[in-house]
Amino acid sequence: MNAITVLVKNLADQHGRERQNLLPILQGVVEQEKYLSEFSMIEIARELDLPAAEVFGTATFYSFLEHKKMGKYIIRICKTISCSMKGSNQVLLTIQDMLKITVGETTPDGYFSLLQTNCLGFCHQAPAMLINNDVYTDLTPEKVREILSVYMNKKKEGVTDVQ
């Protein structure tokens, strides 16, 4: 647990301790931990001397600041109109079939989480998805199987970073 305290302190040293520094700090914790636990929010509240409720209320406003435990790789598949028209649903079903989880869930090994998101800005190369910060476009069921296989193989090989 102490690792979070250190992380928060470092982020606060880096960005500052004013209210306007809250978002970068929240993002910094999510970047590393993939989500904001109750403990991490309290640590942030403590470090910035903000009420815990304010930290919670601000964080929950933003879709990318998850407050429920997330997997190592968060898949966000776009469900807005252009991607929807080009078959994002089929891609979603493929992912669900491969990972055996549905939207909002995390695989038991804590590796993948599956979420839907709104327009990613790749409408001309639809369907599109994010895996953490990486964009994948022109998706098809086959292509997404390939992409996810790469991630899953790296996991078997014990590699921590994938691209």
Place this chain on the structure above:
Amino acid sequence: MSNNYQLKRVDFIFKNENDWEEVLSKNLSHTPQELINELISSELKGRGGAGFPTGLKWKLSAEAVDETKYVICNADEGEPGTFKDREILSKVPFKVLTAMAICGYVIGAKIGTIYLRGEYFFLQPELNKAISEFKYYCDEIKFDFTINIFMGSGAYICGEETALFESMEGKRGEPRNKPPYPSSYGYMGKPTVINNVETLAHAYTIFNFGAKRFYDLGVQYSRGSKLYSVSGDTPKPGIYELELGMSLSDFVDEFGDGDTKAVQVGGASGFLVPRKRFNETTIGFQGKLTGISLPTGGSMMLFNSSRSMFNVLDNYLVFFNEESCGQCTPCRVGCQQLLRGIKAVKSGEKNAQYLDKLLRLAETMQYTAKCGLGQSVANSFSSIVENFREEMIY
């Protein structure tokens, strides 16, 4: 259709970035008033969708009396079907940075921030490189202007200017009451110019080549060119720079797949134009253009006859239900009522007349919502329900 309303391709945005250092120093030798005049005479209007005259915006902030002012580049591109700002920031970032710096000079701001949507996180490394290089040059010519990036975290509403300020201030992105306006009370309560990425890119063109070159493009009230993000049922998806004032039928001739049933102009908060109205619709700001003139952020989504307009509207309403900030009654509850309403009519739980009640509700949302999001839901709702009523009914 007269020659004026044809589709005309141009290529200004993605060219001529290399001499940005010269453009910057050249313009810093003019007075702020001269630069404002140049912008005003170009008749450049905001390219994010709202279309506010850019010269006037800079003028108002320049006139505001305050030691501290800010320049913000709104890169929270989130309107469905829009992806042009991403391209500008990847391909010609120095244009944006230079225009921001000139704006800082004009209004008296020393800090410029790019509010970059969280989904574009991957743009950061290259953008940061450009920013460093830019800062290096500014230091060389002893011009005090620093640019930084502020990351968003997944909230479409933060593209609204006052919600953006709230977000930058570390709060929920809930739009503020207007007045006061950003030119007097913006980020941290200070006078702020907030411009869309593309607007800044066009400003660069004007500062590089003069207002006339920009003004000569387009039509009356809609001067200049615009980037269009084309997607959907089209053989040519992508980004295209076209002069403003084109007719929609020309557009469909160029970009349709031969079976275009409707075009969504301006994303989910824009208007759906059915085939029968392509001829009488032009893309531009208000004015004496024939028929309907539609302002837009440039999102153009084409639907062919295989597409269900009910599914399209459903998709938009789900989007608004999720992305609304939720603070004001007409938007928060109105969006829920519209979504459940069309589902109920489609499933037969409510009869077709209920659609008229929903149309009136959408109108109320337009009149009473606190910000542009709630005010714009009626655009797509009314245009789809009125033109494709038969597809809404069981």
Place this chain on the structure above:
Amino acid sequence: MEKKIKITINGETVEIEPGTSILDAARQAGVIIPTLCFHKDLCIAGNCRVCVIEIAGQKRLSAACATPCEEGMEILTNSFKVRNSRKHIIELLLSEHNADCTRCYKNGNCELQNLASEYKIMTQDFIRLVPFKNYTIDMFSPSIIKDDSKCVRCQRCVRTCAGLQEVNALTVAYKGDKMKITTFFEKTLNDVVCTNCGQCIIHCPTGALVEKNYIEEVWDAIADKSKHVIVQTAPAVRVGLGEELGFEPGTRLTGKMVAALKRLGFDAVMDTDFTADLTIMEEGTELLMRLKSVLVDHDPEVKLPMATSCSPGWIKYIEHMYPDYLDYLSTCKSPQQMFGVLAKTYYAKARNLQPESIVSVSIMPCTAKKFEANRPEMHASTYRDVDYVLTTRELAIMIKQAGIDFVKLEDMHFDRLMGESTGAGVIFGATGGVMEAALRTVYELVTGRDVPFENLNVTPVRGMEGVKETSILIENPLKEWSFLAGVELKCAIAHGLDNAKKVMDSIVSGESDYHFIEFMACPGGCLGGGGQPIPTNPEIRLKRAEAIYAEDAGMPLRKSHQNPEIIKIYKDFLEKPLGEKSHQLLHTRYTTRKRY
């Protein structure tokens, strides 16, 4: 003075100060624009959109509360567009609202009900959204019930808790159709930093936030022949009760209130003001002891300034936010709790009653008192000292339920033994009152003279300013108190937890040089408490304060130490202030709580 501007409202020209909101300008012109999220105590939100009006030349409507007037504006408050829009807004609010009014605690006093009634919303055209939501009710707090199904998301409670009180237990969370008002990680109110002050209840327009009521329990106790039910009433209740029963704010109804309580069936009707006087004896002596310890003995264990401890909202606040400073609090219990413990010891003995047969009820302007009565250490009588706490509002409900025609009641007096009080006791209900009462007694104790203010009215401590200060120079004290000669006794008064924070921060930083501070959780003091009639706003608080001071001025005795029942209780039971009995029964300890 800026030049006035001219606008027209519904065709009538009005001259107003520039910058006035359309809402205020309309009021000046005699036009009432309905509102919901607007409240005089709070910052402007402009989110409910109920107050929208039409400005000629503008297609969109504007929120009257959030739009300043400009020269030449032509405003329409009841045009076709406005009427239709407003109707829609109310219908939308009703569609996401649990509109089961007959079963709602706020039935008859709900702002949404009023709007629906005014606009005659007779049909439910829109789809009912309530079944699709997972609305929850939080009933875990002993003081407050939070029912999400009745929330109109006006954010008044958040603006109160965060803006007015600066407690920040409540927040807005999520967005879109999931937007809701909740707490940190949606915990129950008793599990976060909520101080139970109840200001959120005072500002909530609907039944989303109400007090936990104990009306049925009290009726049951009264009906139980084997029980002897005693009731005590706080000073602020007698100047607020009238508002619930059709009287103007600030009407003094002490005599009628006592008569009503007797008619309700209480076996003894006594006065919290009595124990207010007692608190002054104990706390005044404690202050003098502390002054001696610090100024003469230089004891590092003893802390100054001493802070009052009768406001349980304030106590929970300092326990959460400044747990290292609990030593600064007076160890005295609040008058309510002192009364409770004496009821089951002193009173029981005097009346020859078994303590376990006594049910001790209090009527308070306060919701935090419900929490206070529940505190584990409040069992000094070996029984629960105060069994049930009712707010002013609950008492009014009981009076109406009993069919008492309040107006026709003849004045009656409190019962003996713990029913006598002085003016010093009654002013506890206003901010500055505890300080004034303490000064009246302490100054006389130390110097033998009356406190040096005309008619004993220590006016510098009165009024609605957030933090008030005063100091009294002690000259020519009695021999016993000679160490205080030349000492300028510095006092401060803070009301509203935002002001408590200001003062506490000055203590933490070392800036403060006060000796004695009165802290009240609620704006205005207890008269603006979380249990008082709704609405409560700045004008109403002022009227209640006027009534309290008028009550004080009209009393035969105005200093706590002159109260004959006080003299008697020391003689017969407690022996002396801060004596062994007092320590056992009338003093308490505090708990450290988490800040986040």
